[in-house]
Amino acid sequence: xxxxxxxxxxxxxxxxxxxxxxxxxxxxxxxxxxxxxxxxxxxxxxxxxxxxxxxxxxxxxxxxxxxxxxxxxxxxxxxxxxxxxxxxxxxxxxxxxxxxxxxxxx
Numbered sequence: 001x002x003x004x005x006x007x008x009x010x011x012x013x014x015x016x017x018x019x020x021x022x023x024x025x026x027x028x029x030x031x032x033x034x035x036x037x038x039x040x041x042x043x044x045x046x047x048x049x050x051x052x053x054x055x056x057x058x059x060x061x062x063x064x065x066x067x068x069x070x071x072x073x074x075x076x077x078x079x080x081x082x083x084x085x086x087x088x089x090x091x092x093x094x095x096x097x098x099x100x101x102x103x104x105x106x
Contacts, residue, residue: 003088004088005088006068006083006086008058008081009040020034023072028067029058029059029068033056037054039053040053062087
């Protein structure tokens, strides 16, 4: 039961909601936090950019990461979306059990 925290950014709240709902509906995530907008500064194709983005924190299982990544890529409008998975080393056992239970298809 290896939990993952997947971090992504989206260009708008509408895109964030669409991705979050799809992941929950498909049981690819137990919970998705849609955070307040932020400004991301980065270099893209030789230019420094500054854009408003909406971060998401996605709680899922390591065993289904490939499916989670594929779903995000299919729904995300960016040419190269940020998709970072961080292993959850420790956490409240009951919460981690819930994440596991909510990401197993019925």
